[in-house]
Amino acid sequence: MKTSSKWFVTAGAALFLAACGNGESEENTNDVSSGEGNDTEEQQTVEVETMNGDMIEVPVNPEKVISFDHGVTDSIRAIGGDISGIPMGSNVPEYLQELENGDVENIGSLFEPDFEKIYDMDPDVIFISGRASDNYEELSEIAPTVFLQVDNQNFMETFERNMSVLGEIFDASEEVDSQLAEINNVIENVQGRAAESEANALIVSIDEGSASAYGIGSRFGIIHDVMNIPAADEDIPAEGHGSNVSNEYFSKTNPDYIFAIDRGASIGNSATADQVLGNEEVQRTNAYQDDNIYQLNSEVWYLSGSGLESVKMIVDEINAAYEQ
Numbered sequence: 654m655k656t657s658s659k660w661f662v663t664a665g666a667a668l669f670l671a672a673c674g675n676g677e678s679e680e681n682t683n684d685v686s687s688g689e690g691n692d693t694e695e696q697q698t699v700e701v702e703t704m705n706g707d708m709i710e711v712p713v714n715p716e717k718v719i720s721f722d723h724g725v726t727d728s729i730r731a732i733g734g735d736i737s738g739i740p741m742g743s744n745v746p747e748y749l750q751e752l753e754n755g756d757v758e759n760i761g762s763l764f765e766p767d768f769e770k771i772y773d774m775d776p777d778v779i780f781i782s783g784r785a786s787d788n789y790e791e792l793s794e795i796a797p798t799v800f801l802q803v804d805n806q807n808f809m810e811t812f813e814r815n816m817s818v819l820g821e822i823f824d825a826s827e828e829v830d831s832q833l834a835e836i837n838n839v840i841e842n843v844q845g846r847a848a849e850s851e852a853n854a855l856i857v858s859i860d861e862g863s864a865s866a867y868g869i870g871s872r873f874g875i876i877h878d879v880m881n882i883p884a885a886d887e888d889i890p891a892e893g894h895g896s897n898v899s900n901e902y903f904s905k906t907n908p909d910y911i912f913a914i915d916r917g918a919s920i921g922n923s924a925t926a927d928q929v930l931g932n933e934e935v936q937r938t939n940a941y942q943d944d945n946i947y948q949l950n951s952e953v954w955y956l957s958g959s960g961l962e963s964v965k966m967i968v969d970e971i972n973a974a975y976e977q
Contacts, residue, residue, distance in 0.1 A: 699821045711797045714824050715777035719760055722782035723749060724960030725801060728816060731832060731961040732825040738774060740766070740785075744921055746952035748962065771795055778822070803959045806870040806891060809840075809879050812959055832961045839968045843880040846976040853883040854975070855908035855940070858895055858955070860917040862925045865895030866902070873954060876912060880971055885909070900934040910975065911940040912947050919951035947974045 698710035719738040720726040723746055726736055730752075739745065741753055742762030753759075758774060761767035763784040768791060771779070776796045781789060783802065792798045801815040813833055820829035856867040856876055867873045868889030877884045885908035889896050903911075911930070918924035926948050929935070940946050949970055957963035 699818075709797065711799065711822055712777050713822060715822065717774060717776040718778055718780070719771060719774065719776045719796075720780040721760075721763060721766070721785040722780050722801065722959075723957040724782070724963050725780040725815075725819070726752070727957060727960035727962035728819050729823065732819065732823055732828045734819075734823045734825070737776065738771065742767075744919065744952070744956060746919075746956050746963075748953065748966070749957075766792065768792075768795075801959075805872050805874055806878070808875050812964065815959070816961060829961070832965070836961075836965050836968055839965075839972050840880055843882070843968070843972050843975055847881040847883070850976045851883070852909040852945075852976055853885040854910035854912055855885040855903075855906055856912045856914070857898070857929075858914045858916045859926045859929050860915075861922060862928055864898050864902075864929050866898045867895045871895065872958075873912075873914065875967065876971060880968070880975075882910070882971070882975060900929075900932045902934075903932075904934040904937040907938050909939045909943070910945045910947070911935070911938065912949055912971070912974075914949050914954045915951045916955050919955045945974070 697713040699713060700710050716735075717737045718729065718735065720729065720736055721740055723739075726739055726749060729736055730749075736752060736757055738758040738760040739749070739752055740762050741759040742765070745753060758770060759767070760771050760774075763782070764787075766785065766788050771792070772795055779792050779796050779798045781792065781798060781800050783800075785792075786800060789798055789800070799818075801818060802811070803815065804811040816829045816833060817826070820826035854876060856871070856873045857864045858867060858873070859865075866886060866889050868884050868886055868891065869877045870891030871889070874891065876882050885906050913926050913930060915924050915926040918926070930946055930948075935941055935946070947970070950966060953963050953966050958967060
């Protein structure tokens, strides 16, 4: 299924449900013949306005769905949709590994799609993440290619908008709304405790024995920006891959909580979080003294983190840890 059209969706989209075949334009329809004469069975599409103003269409309830975005994959599963292909050449998070044992096709890795396999599958829609965005042009020649990007500095609004896009595409808007309500209820519980507490937190990503700190507006900033837990260090730049920090940084910052993500373990390298968090400078912190150091599910936080299932796991982890 080749097309020269550009099928690129970003998280700034405004949605419209287009019941195609309204007589205005044949270019906006996907008609399936049902017999002689003018009788047709018409394919509904979701019409999306991209941030640059282009209008594109994606079929409602697509049958062949390829996803390079683990968060999109878990969201489609959560609302009862089917996935036809995922990248198994990269680290698949444990909570999604059951997909590797079924009828789901291996479509390469997060960074290197198997274009021949994807072309042969003839998908109805392809979802990509930032990791696969360099391959957008080539993938868009095969099928409508959708990029549901999350703005880290405006996480919940863009996350909820992305889920609304999926709800429209898979005709599951009510289910999306229901699951978003559950997530927001957990967030409100944490926000309530944060409002009554002065306990702050430091977020660190650990890889090969080194730590990088993440703060407000960062890829892991949901802890501060959404759940309203104060940042132990408000001066960490939001951009990039965190700020590399020394052992002494921990004792100097003296956080009340430390939330650690072992990036190395999530991508198949050695797990070194215990090594970093066990040094004597960390042991001087309030977090260590009060037993408030938590190693989060690194696969969910680093490899996924923006789907209905993964965001629910993220907020549940913080809800179970903070000021209980």
